[in-house]
Amino acid sequence: MTDKCNAVPNVAAGYAGIPRSNWIQRIRTMLALHRTRVDLSQLSDDQLYDIGLTxxxxxxxxxxxxxxxxxxxxxx
Structure with a gap:
């Protein structure tokens, strides 16, 4: 019988060969992007016009x- 614990990737060492610090940075970037998009959605139409967006x-x-x-x- 196979030990299922050995089938789980070692997250501390990095998942799929990518260091954990890179994953943390990617998550931070995605969260920052989400916050930016939320802020953008809260601008008025006049403010959007000022920055060239509709x-x-x-x-x-x-x-x-x-x-x-x-x-x-x-x-x-």
Whole structure:
């Protein structure tokens, strides 16, 4: 019989070969993005106009998944 404990990845060592610190940073980035999108949704139409966005732009941004970060946020 196989020991199921050995089948569980060692999170402390990193999941799927990615260090835990990278996962923590990714989670922080996703949370920051979520907060930014919420803040954006609370702007008035006049404020959105001032920064060159429409309510439709904001709605489209809010529909994006939390892990879908802008390309300029990603490290290359």
């Amino acid at each position: 309510r439709d732009d904001v709605d489209a941004e809010l529909e994006r998944p939390m892990w879908d970060v802008p390309s300029n946020w990603r490290r290359h």
